[in-house]
Amino acid sequence: MNTVAVVEDNADNRLLLQAILDGLYDVVEYENGVDALAGLAAQLPDLVLLDISLPGMDGNEILARIRADDQLKRLPVIALTAHAMAGDREKYLAAGFNDYITKPIVDESLLLRAMEKWIEAGRDGTL
Amino acid sequence: MIEPNDADVPTTDPAALERLKRFGGGKLLSEMISLFVTAAPDRIAAARAGVAAGDVSAAEMALHSLKSSSAQLGAMQMQRLSERGEHIAHTGSLEGVGQIVQDLEEEFPRVQDWLERARNVETP
Numbered sequence A: 001m002n003t004v005a006v007v008e009d010n011a012d013n014r015l016l017l018q019a020i021l022d023g024l025y026d027v028v029e030y031e032n033g034v035d036a037l038a039g040l041a042a043q044l045p046d047l048v049l050l051d052i053s054l055p056g057m058d059g060n061e062i063l064a065r066i067r068a069d070d071q072l073k074r075l076p077v078i079a080l081t082a083h084a085m086a087g088d089r090e091k092y093l094a095a096g097f098n099d100y101i102t103k104p105i106v107d108e109s110l111l112l113r114a115m116e117k118w119i120e121a122g123r124d125g126t127l
Numbered sequence B: 001m002i003e004p005n006d007a008d009v010p011t012t013d014p015a016a017l018e019r020l021k022r023f024g025g026g027k028l029l030s031e032m033i034s035l036f037v038t039a040a041p042d043r044i045a046a047a048r049a050g051v052a053a054g055d056v057s058a059a060e061m062a063l064h065s066l067k068s069s070s071a072q073l074g075a076m077q078m079q080r081l082s083e084r085g086e087h088i089a090h091t092g093s094l095e096g097v098g099q100i101v102q103d104l105e106e107e108f109p110r111v112q113d114w115l116e117r118a119r120n121v122e123t124p
Helices: A011-021 A033-042 A059-067 A088-095 A108-124 B014-053 B056-072 B076-090 B097-122
Strands: A003-007 A026-030 A047-051 A077-081 A099-102
Touching: A003 A011, A003 A033, A011 A026, A011 A108, A011 B014, A011 B056, A026 A033, A033 A047, A033 A059, A047 A059, A047 A108, A059 A077, A059 A088, A077 A088, A077 A108, A088 A099, A099 A108, B014 B056, B014 B076, B014 B097, B056 B076, B056 B097, B076 B097
Parallel strands: A003 A026, A003 A047, A047 A077, A077 A099
Antiparallel strands: none
């Protein structure tokens, strides 16, 4: 089973993602950027679901550090955010996220399809 | 289901609760409700404290979290209020945010009541 790292500070969102991903992926959870960066390096997942709005180091900064790290830079990373404002998608993709999913999660198949697509791209080296 | 108390827009969305059941059954619904009724007052209090201290980013972050979890739980009026406050704070202002926080404080007990009843239907 593929492993997905979830970086999310809110317990309700972590619980929700656990329920959606249950049985499909092994889920490793991090509540903040410092723990996430240390954990990702120690146990490289197949994909990262990264919340943008985190206390301390936010999702954009975590992504920048992932992309600047030789070991982590090829990881597929999907932004999870409740900021749905016009132009956000382009902004996040330009920043180096592979994809962008908005909260609340209404249609879980969108998330699952995006995850599958990027895990496959990561495996094929076509990222 | 509560009748909307704002004549034209619904304050709560039962479809959100059905969705949570689809994701993880009555167990997930019940757990999500528990987390929400515990966390929402803390987030409202954090937004209140941010307004009192003139800390725009603290208020914005608290309202952002509240917007996200309210939306997932179908608390539509709370979602709208939080979003309005978040947008004001995002521009660097707290003007009117105190009133929005007060509206949230008044709306939360109604949402809590609605959610508790939904949970009791699930786990009598």
